[in-house]
Every structure is written in C-alpha cells, then in structure tokens.
Amino acid sequence: MDGPEPRWVQTTVNIDDHAFIPELDPAAIAANPDEVLEEYVASLSTRPMDLSRPLWEIHALDFPTSEAKSAVVFRIHHALGDGTSLVSLLLACTRSAANPAALPIMPAQPTRREGTVYGAQPRPPMSAGPWAFATWIFSIVMLAWHTVVDVALFVAMALQLVRDPRTVFTPAKGVEYRRKRFKLAKMMESGKHNELKWGNRLGYIMLPFEIVMHDDPLDYVRNAKKTVDRKKHSLEAIFTHLDTEMVTKLFGIEVTPL
Structure with missing residues (x-):
C-alpha cells in the first residue's frame, strides 16, 4: 500500500x-x-x-x-482474504504427512439434522387427534412470536436504540493490539479428498452476558442453557443473516450492523 x-x-x-x-x-x-x-x-x-x-x-x-x-x-x-479462503489456500500448498502425494483433507461433514427445525414440531398425521394438532399450531405460534421479539431487539441494538450498560467488560479503543491467546488445533487426518463448499453465511443471535453473583456457580450454566434453548426456537439467525446481507449490498460493509 x-x-x-x-x-x-x-x-x-x-x-x-x-x-x-x-x-x-x-x-x-x-x-x-x-x-x-x-x-x-x-x-x-x-x-x-x-x-x-x-x-x-x-x-x-x-x-x-x-x-x-x-x-x-x-x-x-x-x-x-477471509479465514476460510486463506486456510483453503494454505491446505492447497501442503501435503499430508502420512501420504506426501495427497492433499490434507477437512473432517467429514456431519450428517444433516433430521426432525424438528427451530423448535417447530412436524405436522402430525390426521389420525393423531385434535390435541396433537393444537400442540403443533402452538409450536408454530411460539416460533413466530420468539422470532418477532428477537428480530425487533436485534434491530433496536443495531440502530443503537437499545444499548448495553457499561461494565468492566465493555471494550475500549485500542483493543486490537492488546495481547491475545490462541489455542492450537490439531491438523486434519489424511485420506480421500472431500468436496466441500466454502463461503461465509453469517447470522447473529443476541445472547445476554449475565453479571450477577450466584451462590451456586452452576447457575450461570443453567441460565445460559435456558437462554440458548429458547433462542433455538426462533428464526432470528435467518433474519439477521438476510438483514446483514441486504444492508451490505445496499450501503457497504462500513454500515453493516454488528
């Protein structure tokens, strides 16, 4: 430059x-x-x-x-470049220690999740009865409600209509050059090359950081699990992904929320 x-x-x-x-x-x-x-x-x-x-x-x-x-x-x-592209380039320039003629490979992708998605129950068969249908309708209504609440909060924070209170954890200017630690990750196993599709599809969910004193430290874990389970029953990540993608295309990366 x-x-x-x-x-x-x-x-x-x-x-x-x-x-x-x-x-x-x-x-x-x-x-x-x-x-x-x-x-x-x-x-x-x-x-x-x-x-x-x-x-x-x-x-x-x-x-x-x-x-x-x-x-x-x-x-x-x-x-x-982004991390994924640079890792792909790095792997393309290396060879497996077990087989010098072979490229290193990424771990196999997990199988696609089956069954319920985002907490919405699958539609029951006609023979299941009215109670099963009522439960199914209720799960869809709750999914819609949670999504509306989560997306509204996300938009409010992106527009700075709602702000987090300042705490000892609030970042200050210059943090980009403060000392950071990185844990090592083991390299991939050698074997048959896997065809993987690369790219970033980013969505966000808002998770509160609880700053309180609990008598039982495990209460932090229990409350965090409760919040995450609730967030799973929401389409917030999909909406925030679409919102970020739209704002980036219209106004550029400089004004993209979060």
Whole structure:
C-alpha cells in the first residue's frame, strides 16, 4: 500500500521482510515448549503490520511441541482474504504427512439434522387427534412470536436504540493490539479428498452476558442453557443473516450492523 489513502500497488517481494526464525530462550523451550509457542503467537497479536509491504508473514519455530516436531505460524492481514479462503489456500500448498502425494483433507461433514427445525414440531398425521394438532399450531405460534421479539431487539441494538450498560467488560479503543491467546488445533487426518463448499453465511443471535453473583456457580450454566434453548426456537439467525446481507449490498460493509 502507498500514500495516505491505502491502495494496492505492484511491488517486489523481499523474502527477508516476510520470513522470520525467532531466537527464543532455549531454557524456556526445554521446560515448556507448548507455552513458548503459545506466548510467541500471542505476542504477534500486539504488533501492527507494516502497510508499506505485502501484508503477510511466516514465522518458523523449529522446536518440538506435544503435538508436532515443529511449527509454522502464518500471519496474514484480513485484507488479503477471509479465514476460510486463506486456510483453503494454505491446505492447497501442503501435503499430508502420512501420504506426501495427497492433499490434507477437512473432517467429514456431519450428517444433516433430521426432525424438528427451530423448535417447530412436524405436522402430525390426521389420525393423531385434535390435541396433537393444537400442540403443533402452538409450536408454530411460539416460533413466530420468539422470532418477532428477537428480530425487533436485534434491530433496536443495531440502530443503537437499545444499548448495553457499561461494565468492566465493555471494550475500549485500542483493543486490537492488546495481547491475545490462541489455542492450537490439531491438523486434519489424511485420506480421500472431500468436496466441500466454502463461503461465509453469517447470522447473529443476541445472547445476554449475565453479571450477577450466584451462590451456586452452576447457575450461570443453567441460565445460559435456558437462554440458548429458547433462542433455538426462533428464526432470528435467518433474519439477521438476510438483514446483514441486504444492508451490505445496499450501503457497504462500513454500515453493516454488528
């Protein structure tokens, strides 16, 4: 990028500006290599990227951890692509350790859920009787009611008609460069290539964050499960997805809610 206003320009890549082999404490590596790796990755989140050169970096950490003989950290600016696209590109550039001629694969997709969807009960057969039909109608009415309430609250918060009270957890400016920790994920197993459709289809649900003192800490879990179960009986995620998609197309990503 060049000038006061960011713009794409053609440049020559100097690999020394992008490939790094950090010098880390050998004693710390010997004592706890997993923690050293986690600390190093966390430290990368505090460093802004240099916008005067291509926005990607490779960090090679040549020491064994509990899960691998060595590690490579890719640090890539979101301007180059979303996470799914970049992971797809990364996988296409690698090969399976078990079979060097084969590409790594993603885990198999779970089978499609059968039965009720969003809490609405399936339509009973004619022989089920009036009570079964009444229960079915009631589930549809509750689904519609929950959807209206959830979508109305989402719109109100997106328009800032309703705001969360400030708490110790309220984010402040500059949080993008505060230290963050990332947990490692195991690589995919090798095997037959799976055809997967990539893309982001994002919807939102509003979940309250409860800040109270309970005598029983498990009350937090019970209340959270109760809220999530209630949210499952709503079409909020579908409506928020459509709303976000429409606003993005009409006005651009800058004014997209949430």
